[in-house]
Amino acid sequence: MAEVLVLVDHVDGKVRKSTAELLTIARRLGEPSAVHIGPGAETAQVTLAKYGAEKVYTFDAPEALEYLVAPQAEVLAALVEKTSPVAVLIPSNSAGKEIAGRLGIKTNSGVITDAVDVTAGGEGVETTQSVFAGSYTVKATVNQGTAIVAVKPNSVAIEAAPAAGTVEAVDVTVSDAAKAAKIVESKPKEATGRPELTEAAIVVSGGRGTGGDFGPVEEFADSLGAAVGASRAAVDAGWYPHSNQVGQTGKQVSPQLYVAAGISGAIQHRAGMQTSKTIVAVNKDEEAPIFELVDFGVVGDLFTVLPQATEAVKKA
Numbered sequence: 001m002a003e004v005l006v007l008v009d010h011v012d013g014k015v016r017k018s019t020a021e022l023l024t025i026a027r028r029l030g031e032p033s034a035v036h037i038g039p040g041a042e043t044a045q046v047t048l049a050k051y052g053a054e055k056v057y058t059f060d061a062p063e064a065l066e067y068l069v070a071p072q073a074e075v076l077a078a079l080v081e082k083t084s085p086v087a088v089l090i091p092s093n094s095a096g097k098e099i100a101g102r103l104g105i106k107t108n109s110g111v112i113t114d115a116v117d118v119t120a121g122g123e124g125v126e127t128t129q130s131v132f133a134g135s136y137t138v139k140a141t142v143n144q145g146t147a148i149v150a151v152k153p154n155s156v157a158i159e160a161a162p163a164a165g166t167v168e169a170v171d172v173t174v175s176d177a178a179k180a181a182k183i184v185e186s187k188p189k190e191a192t193g194r195p196e197l198t199e200a201a202i203v204v205s206g207g208r209g210t211g212g213d214f215g216p217v218e219e220f221a222d223s224l225g226a227a228v229g230a231s232r233a234a235v236d237a238g239w240y241p242h243s244n245q246v247g248q249t250g251k252q253v254s255p256q257l258y259v260a261a262g263i264s265g266a267i268q269h270r271a272g273m274q275t276s277k278t279i280v281a282v283n284k285d286e287e288a289p290i291f292e293l294v295d296f297g298v299v300g301d302l303f304t305v306l307p308q309a310t311e312a313v314k315k316a
């Protein structure tokens with residue numbers, strides 16, 4: 001069976017949930033092999049094998065993570081040449097999309113980003129994307145080179161499938177061109193104790209309707225173990241950091257549950273959350289456009305509704 005390469009997303013020695021999702025998809029397409037770049041492959045291998053990684057390719061030379069993403073694309077390109085995989089799956093975050101683009105150029109292959117599903121189809125793989133703020137669903141295949149697909153986090157339910165799992169070091173000489181941009185400082189964000197926005201299973205977002213008081217939004221999010229998002233209006237007003245903005249010019253999220261509080265539902269906001277599995281809105285205007293796309297809507301003041309919901313969750 002042909003291999004499917006999965007680029008491992010890891011931080012502080014921990015494999016991110018999106019990698020387990022990619023391995024779940026990879027098993028539908030062929031034999032999953034994980035590609036772990038940077039230190040910690042031996043530890044990661046235990047987790048990766050739980051989700052079916054038959055093999056873990058590892059590249060742990062100092063240049064692996066000292067430079068921006070270019071060395072990672074070179075490692076993947078070397079592995080594409082070595083293994084002729086049926087597909088390369090990469091997390092669809094900003095680094096992942098850049099890696100996918102660079103890999104496409106290096107291997108003369110087609111690239112698809114922001115896929116929400118990937119299945120075996122025809123001679124290769126068929127992807128599903130949700131585009132134009134979710135107005136269209138596009139099915140696409142890659143018909144040149146290797147299918148390089150960046151998949152949005154939270155697109156599939158993770159399925160465990162234990163594999164034996166072996167670790168194999170990859171020997172790649174990173175080119176000088178790939179070392180053009182060096183990371184001079186890398187500081188972790190101040191810890192909030194909340195999950196990362198694009199990885200979270202639940203996101204609670206606040207908009208202009210909060211009037212700048214995100215307290216009820218954060219308390220409700222914390223009662224659910226959720227990440228906190230914000231509309232651009234809230235971010236532009238300086239009420240919440242830009243790194244939490246959801247939408248066309250913010251982050252794209254696809255959680256199991258998305259709660260929009262005091263957000264009108266502008267098309268640019270929808271572009272970042274429309275593929276969420278269940279959408280709930282709290283808005284005091286029953287005509288707000290957000291109610292067109294919700295599964296459950298509450299017409300009411302968020303300062304009344306969210307504290308009540310928080311209490312109810314705490315009691316449950």
Ligand code: FAD
Pocket residue numbers: 206207208209210230231232233234245246247248249250251261262263264265266267268269272282283284285288300301302303
């Ligand atoms: P508003 O549209 O002002 O809506 C506030 C809502 O809160 C209203 O529906 C109101 O009824 C409700 N409300 C008020 N008080 C309460 C209360 N006490 N309780 C309950 N409800 C209440 N926007 C994004 O979000 N993300 C993006 O990435 C983004 N990118 C953009 C890119 C471009 C090029 C452009 C032009 C715009 C972009 N925007 C983006 C902006 C977008 O068009 C909207 O202006 C923005 O989403 C509005 O934010 P909002 O819903 O919080 O505010």
